[in-house]
């Protein structure tokens with residue numbers, strides 16, 4: 001079993017292991033950073049039947065005493081009620097401060113398990129075992145944890161870096177195509193941000209056979225940004241490329257439009273506006289749209305500029321009278337740009353109506 005590793009110098013420092021089949025050695029990987037103890041594996045109802053037993057088996061083999069908690073799959077479970085059930089289950093199973101939580105699943109599992117680990121007994125260690133491409137390239141690294149509130153997505157959470165991330169690329173083979181596509185959108189985003197080679201893999205390469213390399217490159221980029229800006233006040237905001245308009249689309253669709261799909265449209269739109277403003281190299285939005293379509297992603301929606309602008313402004317994470325956008329300069333290079341609200345309105349108008 002070959003694996004690639006990326007070391008992240010944030011929190012206590014941790015290693016991301018990426019490779020095919022490494023789930024069966026997850027116990028050893030956890031044991032290399034946490035001495036055998038009780039391990040609470042949290043997973044969802046889809047991943048349970050696919051990968052829970054292999055995970056428990058490997059943990060047992062490495063001397064851990066694993067227990068499991070399964071919640072119904074889907075974003076609808078990323079809330080305070082399920083968080084509370086996870087915490088009660090940790091307590092019922094007598095987890096102590098020296099035990100560990102393990103998130104086995106996609107971004108929903110990672111976010112809620114990380115949050116539970118951050119608040120149970122004022123904080124215990126946790127490990128991420130991402131099983132979606134989105135979780136592998138994005139949510140499992142960086143220490144943002146969250147649940148949704150009635151008022152909006154990801155409004156409650158803590159920053160807590162994991163102790164290890166174990167990404168078995170073999171688990172991605174069972175993903176539904178649209179779930180894989182969501183992760184492809186976020187991976188293509190890293191290509192646009194800083195690494196044209198990632199972009200080219202999605203443009204003309206064999207994505208499935210290059211997936212270890214894709215994840216390695218994406219995690220390396222995210223890791224460097226997180227190291228520079230752990231709490232998301234500076235350079236880390238580059239990761240929001242396509243997300244301002246993307247969040248507006250998700251919001252307008254009442255979250256029926258999947259996140260990666262919305263980010264795909266958001267990236268094309270901001271690149272189009274950037275071209276018209278003379279910031280983005282001509283032809284970028286078209287090249288981006290071609291790659292996204294090839295990978296099963298949309299590149300436009302029927303929402304008007306007015307609807308998108310209003311929805312983007314209601315974003316709870318916006319600060320004051322300005323908004324910071326991520327503007328592509330060309331494939332492989334982007335910059336942060338803070339604009340006033342009237343300027344933002346003009347940009348959305350350009351993005352939609354040219």
Ligand SMILES: NC(=O)c1ccc[n+]([C@@H]2O[C@H](COP(=O)([O-])OP(=O)(O)OC[C@H]3O[C@@H](n4cnc5c(N)ncnc54)[C@H](O)[C@@H]3O)[C@@H](O)[C@H]2O)c1
Pocket residue numbers: 044045046047050073074075078105106107108109111131132134135138139140141142143144145146154171172173174175176179182259
């Ligand atoms: N913390 C962060 O930095 C961060 C970053 C990006 C996104 N997120 C969060 O991530 C979440 C989205 O993540 P997601 O797209 O992974 O969603 P998800 O966890 O709901 O997974 C998507 C679907 O795939 C299923 N699934 C997972 N692994 C599978 C596998 N290997 N085979 C078959 N089915 C599998 C799940 O059961 C679910 O139905 C959102 O809540 C978002 O807010 C967090």
Ligand SMILES: [Zn+2]
Pocket residue numbers: 138186243259263
């Ligand atoms: Zn995203």
